[in-house]
Amino acid sequence: MAIEYDGSGFSGWQRLTEPGEPDMRGEPTLQAAVEQALGFVAGRPIEVVCAGRTDAGVHASCQVVHFDGPAHRDPRGWTLGTTSRLPPAICARWCIPVADDFHARFSARARRYRYSILNRAVRPALRRQYLSWERQPLDADAMHRAAQALLGENDFSAFRTVHCQAPHARRDLQFISVTRDDDIVHVEVQANAFLHHMVRNIVGSLLPVGRGEQPETWLGQLLAGRDRTVAGPTAPSAGLVFLGPRYPAECGLPAEVAL
Template identity: 40%
Template sequence: MRRIKLLLEYEGSQYHGWQYQPNGITIQEVLEKRLETITGKKTPVVGSGRTDSGVHAEGQVAHFNTASNMTPRQFLKALNSLLPHDIVVRAVEEVDSDFHARKSAKRKIYRYTLLNRDYPSALRCRQAHYVAQPLKVTAMRKAARHLVGKHNFKSFQGAGCEAKSAVREIHDLSIKKRGDWIEFSVDGSGFLKHMVRNLVGTLIEVGYGRIEPDDIKAILKARDRKKAGPTAPARGLCLVEVFYDKPKAKRCKVSKKK
């Protein structure tokens, strides 16, 4: 069996997240059905992690095993010819059997987009959260610094999270303002259910002036979801990139001359 790695982009508004759900269509389900059409066999697809209902992706990674002799380019062309317009395969490559889209992942970057002005956007209403009240970006940046590093993020963990530990490490949390648009970029080793959206929701409360920047330290220490801010809407969140270790170089055997 061969292992095939996919790099995916999708607009998640019409889907109930990545993983199979009993109450709605998901990205995983759509991919598996198209692969079955192409290969003639049921083909389970493993993603780098779950994205919630309505969340988007520029760089979701997945893998599947197959006995097909199709080339990566043939898979790319075949999948994109069958997938709906809001799911696109950006790249396909054959990888070693020990590669695992979820277990091999080392870091992920998420971006949360927020529009902050007097009127919303008709063109980007499904990819950004709209906030009319002016936000204090400097205060949000100060608060964000307290979230960088290894912490117990229990206060930012969504209900129903099955993680055994709430300890995670955030490598970087930057907030950029470009005109009326505010972008939160969160780079971490892993994330709890709804964690990024809860972080952003809390930072928005800081922007409103309802939470002081230094209060973030007490919120972390409390390990109580009720102490943090509300969950920001899913539409503003996008999985940007998943990082893996570079594959080991294959050693060439040199035959000794007799």
């Protein structure tokens, strides 16, 4: 199932309690909301596995989850029934039967994110939950050139949070671009997987290059140095959208999540 959500007001994707238990720790989680809606349609508790967990305030246009459900529900019923039980900030976009060995996380070969920055003197009013804001002029072309130093399989220790639980920091960054659309600068990035806060930390290190405070070679130096303490700050969560995972064609999923 593909899930679209506005992450504002949620404490992230991952459920903080056991399946079916109410969340008593503050803001709700996206996983708990999706499982509750699916459970209503299924008539029994449902547990989902996602392609990539997102942090508090991060959005998704195509999060993919898998679950085991009763065979007598058709895809349209799952999609519409689940959406009818979800809050306005979340919807199920589509649902497709998959092979028993499909896994939303482990079957994915890549994941893609977009980070959007409003680059003008005045903060945003409209779409503010989907945009970061930088008042100083940014040179998007310089940021793009600097970002190319990150391509390939590398140790991304300079761009992982100290709270990251991944066993190692090696990731294969397959694509990164920085483009400008009027007063919005977009950073798009695709990798086989991401470390905790990796995209936001890369953006935070690209901003000094865009402002002219650091040379274009700085990203390569940070990568080689593997020292998080000298890299840029973590960019705010509001500008980040998980565009979705990418799966091999044999998984039979829609083109937007296929390699």
